[in-house]
Amino acid sequence: MTRFLATRVAQSVIVLALMSFAIYALIGLMPGDPIDLMISADPKMTPEDAARLRALYGVDKPVVERYANWLMAALGGDLGYSRLYAAPVLDVLLPALGNTLILLGLTLVLSLAIGLPAGVVAALRPYSRTDYAINLFAFAGISVPAFWLGLLLIIVFAVILGVLPAGGTETVGGAGFWDQAKYLVLPVVNLTLASVGGHTRYMRAAMMETLRQDYIRTARAKGAGRARVVLGHALRNAMIPVVTIIALQFGYLFSGALITETIFAYPGMGKLIFDSIMGNDFNLALVALLFATLVTLVGNLLADVAYAWLDPRIAYR
Amino acid sequence: MSTATDSRGMFGLALRRFRRHRLALGSAAALVVLAVLAVAAPLVEAALGVDSGVVDLFNRFAPATAAHPLGTDELGRDVLVRLLYGGRVSLLVGLVTALAAAVIGTIVGLIAGFYGGRVDGLLMRFTDGVIALPLLPLLIVLAALDLEKVGLPAAFVQSENVSLYRIIAIVALVGWTTVARLVRGAALTLREADFVLAAHAQGAGALRIMAVHILPNLISPIIVATTLSVGSVILLESVLSFLGLGIQPPIPSWGNLLTNAQELIWTAPALAFYPGILIFVTVIAFNFLGDGLQDALDPKAMEGR
Numbered sequence: 047m048t049r050f051l052a053t054r055v056a057q058s059v060i061v062l063a064l065m066s067f068a069i070y071a072l073i074g075l076m077p078g079d080p081i082d083l084m085i086s087a088d089p090k091m092t093p094e095d096a097a098r099l100r101a102l103y104g105v106d107k108p109v110v111e112r113y114a115n116w117l118m119a120a121l122g123g124d125l126g127y128s129r130l131y132a133a134p135v136l137d138v139l140l141p142a143l144g145n146t147l148i149l150l151g152l153t154l155v156l157s158l159a160i161g162l163p164a165g166v167v168a169a170l171r172p173y174s175r176t177d178y179a180i181n182l183f184a185f186a187g188i189s190v191p192a193f194w195l196g197l198l199l200i201i202v203f204a205v206i207l208g209v210l211p212a213g214g215t216e217t218v219g220g221a222g223f224w225d226q227a228k229y230l231v232l233p234v235v236n237l238t239l240a241s242v243g244g245h246t247r248y249m250r251a252a253m254m255e256t257l258r259q260d261y262i263r264t265a266r267a268k269g270a271g272r273a274r275v276v277l278g279h280a281l282r283n284a285m286i287p288v289v290t291i292i293a294l295q296f297g298y299l300f301s302g303a304l305i306t307e308t309i310f311a312y313p314g315m316g317k318l319i320f321d322s323i324m325g326n327d328f329n330l331a332l333v334a335l336l337f338a339t340l341v342t343l344v345g346n347l348l349a350d351v352a353y354a355w356l357d358p359r360i361a362y363r
Numbered sequence: 364m365s366t367a368t369d370s371r372g373m374f375g376l377a378l379r380r381f382r383r384h385r386l387a388l389g390s391a392a393a394l395v396v397l398a399v400l401a402v403a404a405p406l407v408e409a410a411l412g413v414d415s416g417v418v419d420l421f422n423r424f425a426p427a428t429a430a431h432p433l434g435t436d437e438l439g440r441d442v443l444v445r446l447l448y449g450g451r452v453s454l455l456v457g458l459v460t461a462l463a464a465a466v467i468g469t470i471v472g473l474i475a476g477f478y479g480g481r482v483d484g485l486l487m488r489f490t491d492g493v494i495a496l497p498l499l500p501l502l503i504v505l506a507a508l509d510l511e512k513v514g515l516p517a518a519f520v521q522s523e524n525v526s527l528y529r530i531i532a533i534v535a536l537v538g539w540t541t542v543a544r545l546v547r548g549a550a551l552t553l554r555e556a557d558f559v560l561a562a563h564a565q566g567a568g569a570l571r572i573m574a575v576h577i578l579p580n581l582i583s584p585i586i587v588a589t590t591l592s593v594g595s596v597i598l599l600e601s602v603l604s605f606l607g608l609g610i611q612p613p614i615p616s617w618g619n620l621l622t623n624a625q626e627l628i629w630t631a632p633a634l635a636f637y638p639g640i641l642i643f644v645t646v647i648a649f650n651f652l653g654d655g656l657q658d659a660l661d662p663k664a665m666e667g668r
Contacts, residue, residue: 057488061492065496069504072508073504075508075509075513076504076507076508076509076512077507185647185650185651186647189594189598189646189647189650190643190646190647191646193605194601194621194638194639197621197635198635201632201635205632294491294494297494297496297498300497300499301498304500304503305602309625316499319503320606323503331504334500335500338497339496342495343495
């Protein structure tokens with residue numbers, strides 16, 4: 047197990063290193079550079095000044111050299127300064143990461159609590175009316191544009207009914223747990239509706255496949271009760287692929303968080319990435335994207351560990 | 364199953380099974396209607412006697428009338444006709460991108476499945492890596508790149524349709540993974556088949572075996588995966604266009620018709636409804652269609668049901 051874990055951690059570190067270079071290079075290909083921003087802020091600057099500044103900050107060097115410099119500084123703990131928020135990158139990033147983890151955590155719990163039982167119920171009576179209805183909802187959830195669903199939720203609950211806030215995290219001045227909870231309802235509902243369909247479909251497929259196995263027939267033949275066959279024999283085995291897929295979907299969930307956070311003005315990582323790219327805040331965009339990748343890689347790592355732990359047949363190589 | 368139906372051959376059987384899948388059938392019909400309406404957008408425009416390109420500020424947010432069946436938008440343009448023109452772009456981008464992604468995915472999957480072993484391991488690790496990435500943030504970076512810095516000619520970068528080509532390229536770049544995995548799985552089984560062994564024995568080269576012997580047997584999974592990915596491609600295009608990073612106005616798409624919707628949510632909530640419902644209907648129809656095709660083309664479905 048230790049060796050298996052070590053290999054997977056090493057692989058993840060390599061992927062992260064490759065991604066950090068790829069993202070660094072991509073950010074360098076975006077319009078403008080930090081010196082262009084200085085020029086636009088100071089109209090008196092001459093082209094000679096600009097060239098001098100480019101040399102001073104090393105913007106004119108080849109990308110590999112610039113990346114090496116950035117990496118050395120980053121490994122030394124200096125992740126740079128955010129232009130948009132006028133604060134060190136980490137000071138901006140960590141609260142946003144916290145907000146996103148709250149959003150994703152609540153969504154995951156809610157979506158699994160609905161999706162997994164729904165998938166099991168559908169699989170127990172395939173092609174029945176119940177299965178048909180559950181499938182219809184699952185397909186609707188997979189197919190709905192999440193940003194449009196968010197707009198509809200705002201129209202219904204904030205504009206027409208006026209019962210929930212349209213965006214933000216808390217009422218100005220009126221802080222408090224329940225006040226903040228009210229602001230979480232629509233984003234969590236939005237993201238849950240967009241992800242529950244997938245969970246339902248995976249659970250249904252895995253459960254149907256498991257119920258077809260010989261050991262289920264054996265369990266039934268030896269007289270085990272229906273509940274015991276379904277919950278004790280089938281569900282445990284069906285959970286193996288489902289757990290993996292759900293953990294692998296972390297990147298997908300993160301993409302959903304970007305949409306939801308942007309629509310509901312929820313200050314999380316997704317909105318931060320979007321705002322920093324739109325606002326030419328290169329330092330922040332770079333580190334935020336890397337954090338997002340890191341979070342997903344950790345999710346994938348957990349998937350592998352869970353898989354190995356749930357399924358003793360997997361050899362820990 | 365009686366032998367009478369078997370004599371109709373593979374496609375007859377598939378068609379029969381497909382017809383039993385009512386949702387898929389209805390979806391196919393809905394998509395045909397949408398496509399015809401989108402193609403006929405100029406005709407609808409002429410029939411209504413409106414010009415969707417002309418701004419009429421005295422006629423903003425007009426309610427539904429005979430001339431404007433769905434009213435007008437914030438610049439006084441006809442909503443229905445703009446939706447149809449948007450549909451042209453969204454459907455076209457969805458289909459072209461899904462096809463491009465299918466080509467990439469088929470090549471990757473075929474090579475991985477045919478060679479197996481180390482090549483397979485490497486390619487599939489790469490595919491898993493792409494699947495696991497937070498794609499939307501990366502797509503936003505790709506959509507924001509300065510194409511002149513990438514090295515494309517200035518004349519191309521400044522042309523009006525560049526946002527169209529860009530979105531097709533970047534979404535195809537991340538959308539090939541589903542096809543690759545399905546094709547790889549099927550190819551892995553096929554490489555052990557007797558007819559592949561026979562081809563090897565007759566001295567056929569790797570390229571010939573892949574193209575002539577294996578690829579034709581992969582058509583079913585490729586069709587299913589491509590159909591299913593049209594839906595996710597349209598969703599990606601719409602969200603990027605909504606965020607202002609996909610299809611750029613004046614070219615309308617269902618996504619960018621929603622860009623202003625959030626600011627107008629208090630004055631004209633209906634404008635936020637129409638483009639979204641069209642995206643929703645189209646995507647769900649492609650998903651049902653893919654599901655139906657899967658049931659119809661999957662040989663395993665022949666037993667039972």
